[in-house]
Amino acid sequence: MRKPPLTPDKILLIAERFKILAEPARLAILNQLRGHELTVTELVRRTELGQANLSRHLQLLHSHGFVARRKEGVSVYYSLATSVDELCDIMSSQINAQVTSRRRTLAT
Numbered sequence: 503m504r505k506p507p508l509t510p511d512k513i514l515l516i517a518e519r520f521k522i523l524a525e526p527a528r529l530a531i532l533n534q535l536r537g538h539e540l541t542v543t544e545l546v547r548r549t550e551l552g553q554a555n556l557s558r559h560l561q562l563l564h565s566h567g568f569v570a571r572r573k574e575g576v577s578v579y580y581s582l583a584t585s586v587d588e589l590c591d592i593m594s595s596q597i598n599a600q601v602t603s604r605r606r607t608l609a610t
Contacts, residue, residue, distance in 0.1 A: 522566050527551060528559050532586060535569060539581040 508516070523529060527549070534540060534548045542560070546553050560580060563569045568586050572579050 519566055522562060522568065525559070527555070528563060528568075531556070531559055531563065532568065532582060532590065535580060535582045536587060536590065539579045541577045541579055543577075545580065 523532075530549050530551075531545060534545060540548070542553065542556060545551075545560070546556055549556060551559070560569065560571075564571055564580075567583055569580050570583055571581075
């Protein structure tokens, strides 16, 4: 079944969301959250980003729906939105397919 084309407004909104993912530090944060719920302190240790820098990235990721957060006592726990994990899997599969294709091309 063919899906209807995106409206110009929706295209702009999608482009804005992809811009958020264009920052390697944000992708590193998302990668650490795959399969884990982590606190800011744990993310600082795992990503080696400064706390203030990490917090800015987390705020942006949260405001655009890429991560969820919950507070427990004085700690804030972050986790990936389900759709983001699926998006990471899709992009990873595409990259793997391109690498395989290029290797085949170079081998011939």
